[in-house]
Amino acid sequence: MNSAGLSLEQAPPFSVPLRFFLTAPWFLVLAAALLAWRGPEVFASRWLPATLALTHLLTLGFMAQVMLGALLQMLPVVVGVVVPRPRLAAALIHIPLTLGALVLAVAFLNGSPAWFQGALGLLGLGFGTALIAVHLALWHAPVVSGTVIALRCALGALMVTVGLGLALGGFFGWGFSLPVVIVTHLHTAWGLVGWTTLLVAGVAYQVVPMFQITPPYPSAFVRGFAPLMAVLLVAWSVLTFGDWETAARLTGAALALGVGLFAMTTLYLLTQRRRKIGDPTLAYWRTSMASLLAGALLWLLTPWVPALAQAPQVEWLLGILLIFGFAVAVINGMLYKIVPFLAWFHLQAQLLGRAKVPTMKQLLPEVRIRRQFWAYLATLLLLLVAAVHPSVLTYPAALALGVTGIWLGVNLWAVGWTYRRILQDGLAIAPVRDNQVMRG
Numbered sequence: 315m316n317s318a319g320l321s322l323e324q325a326p327p328f329s330v331p332l333r334f335f336l337t338a339p340w341f342l343v344l345a346a347a348l349l350a351w352r353g354p355e356v357f358a359s360r361w362l363p364a365t366l367a368l369t370h371l372l373t374l375g376f377m378a379q380v381m382l383g384a385l386l387q388m389l390p391v392v393v394g395v396v397v398p399r400p401r402l403a404a405a406l407i408h409i410p411l412t413l414g415a416l417v418l419a420v421a422f423l424n425g426s427p428a429w430f431q432g433a434l435g436l437l438g439l440g441f442g443t444a445l446i447a448v449h450l451a452l453w454h455a456p457v458v459s460g461t462v463i464a465l466r467c468a469l470g471a472l473m474v475t476v477g478l479g480l481a482l483g484g485f486f487g488w489g490f491s492l493p494v495v496i497v498t499h500l501h502t503a504w505g506l507v508g509w510t511t512l513l514v515a516g517v518a519y520q521v522v523p524m525f526q527i528t529p530p531y532p533s534a535f536v537r538g539f540a541p542l543m544a545v546l547l548v549a550w551s552v553l554t555f556g557d558w559e560t561a562a563r564l565t566g567a568a569l570a571l572g573v574g575l576f577a578m579t580t581l582y583l584l585t586q587r588r589r590k591i592g593d594p595t596l597a598y599w600r601t602s603m604a605s606l607l608a609g610a611l612l613w614l615l616t617p618w619v620p621a622l623a624q625a626p627q628v629e630w631l632l633g634i635l636l637i638f639g640f641a642v643a644v645i646n647g648m649l650y651k652i653v654p655f656l657a658w659f660h661l662q663a664q665l666l667g668r669a670k671v672p673t674m675k676q677l678l679p680e681v682r683i684r685r686q687f688w689a690y691l692a693t694l695l696l697l698l699v700a701a702v703h704p705s706v707l708t709y710p711a712a713l714a715l716g717v718t719g720i721w722l723g724v725n726l727w728a729v730g731w732t733y734r735r736i737l738q739d740g741l742a743i744a745p746v747r748d749n750q751v752m753r754g
């Protein structure tokens with residue numbers, strides 16, 4: 315995404331992605347509050363209601379929130395197709411997704427079918443709107459680049475994840491009969507490997523070379539990785555469902571290798587950066603990819619190493635590495651690129667020649683990004699150790715998670731607030747441009 319490739323006519327109003335970006339960090343804070351409230355018991359099993367609530371505060375409230383907001387922003391730029399009625403689409407996704415994530419968390423905690431039914435209605439509406447809006451845009455893409463291919467695979471995977479999630483919710487809400495454990499495994503894999511990893515890959519093909527000034531990803535990788543992973547996921551799902559254990563294990567190993575290959579390729583490209591001045595978001599990319607690689611290795615080894623297969627903490631470590639280490643880190647880093655850039659871009663486009671527009675670094679000083687990174691990293695390490703020694707470290711981990719969430723939220727709100735103030739000041743001296751200013 316750069317100013318040369320983005321025109322004001324193409325770009326949706328700033329409020330469209332911003333509402334998602336400003337909401338998401340507070341779900342980290344809610345997750346921290348839940349962890350502090352339930353304490354070390356959360357780490358007793360991945361199937362506990364509090365654990366499932368915590369998982370979805372992160373996967374829906376934080377991850378899906380930012381990923382869908384970013385897609386609404388990116389599609390016109392990367393794919394060249396405008397999502398129709400962007401403000402309405404954003405509201406119809408953002409409000410039900412936010413409420414749905416909250417209601418689902420409460421449903422897990424109190425186990426009431428009525429709350430599950432409410433959550434499913436809200437999440438069905440939010441994801442239904444998102445899937446229709448984004449699919450329509452993606453299938454009309456004039457040029458089918460590697461990114462478009464990966465985004466299509468990611469969106470297909472989101473459809474499967476949400477379908478399985480709704481079915482699981484139906485089990486709790488209406489008593490649907492289904493093999494819950496297998497369906498949960500499939501839902502988890504499609505959510506973390508299909509939706510999350512393939513979306514991050516599709517975005518990485520564009521932004522890693524552009525923002526980190528690296529060579530491009532190999533073109534065969536760009537075109538082949540996502541479709542291959544999607545085919546493997548389908549094969550793994552069929553084999554798992556049909557209880558073909560060895561074949562499913564081998565396909566699972568191939569999936570883990572694929573994920574590891576993406577992480578290693580990205581880490582390698584980051585060593586080839588042509589600009590030697592450190593970029594503050596580089597640390598997020600490195601941490602994210604190192605966590606993904608560690609998660610892939612753990613996933614690869616667990617079925618074959620009895621000591622790991624029998625250790626209950628392994629599932630926890632895997633979940634923390636993939637959700638908090640991989641996804642939350644890369645999203646946190648990307649937010650620091652996207653939000654100041656969009657604020658600068660919309661100010662520039664609307665106040666050019668009328669008022670002085672601050673640079674991106676003035677909108678969000680690098681020092682704030684670097685400091686929040688240390689809070690993020692401390693949280694990741696504390697969570698990993700807490701999974702093994704919950705009685706000692708659960709509360710410090712919860713506190714660190716709360717701090718990193720608030721810090722991210724405050725940093726992003728500060729950009730939004732400065733944007734509004736400068737726009738209003740500009741408006742005061744340039745009343746002629748009222749109509750255009752309101753677009754922001």
Ligand code: HEM
Pocket residue numbers: 360361365366369370373374377378418434437438441475476478479480482483486494495498501502505506509510
């Ligand atoms: C409509 C949206 C969704 C609904 C209704 C939903 C519902 C559920 C339910 C009911 C379970 C628990 C199954 C059980 O206890 O047996 C579950 C597990 C899980 N879901 Fe979702 N989900 C949704 C979206 C997502 C997304 C988008 C992701 C990830 C990106 C995700 C990740 C997970 C994970 C990782 C687990 C397993 C948690 C664990 O084992 O502790 N979910 N989901």
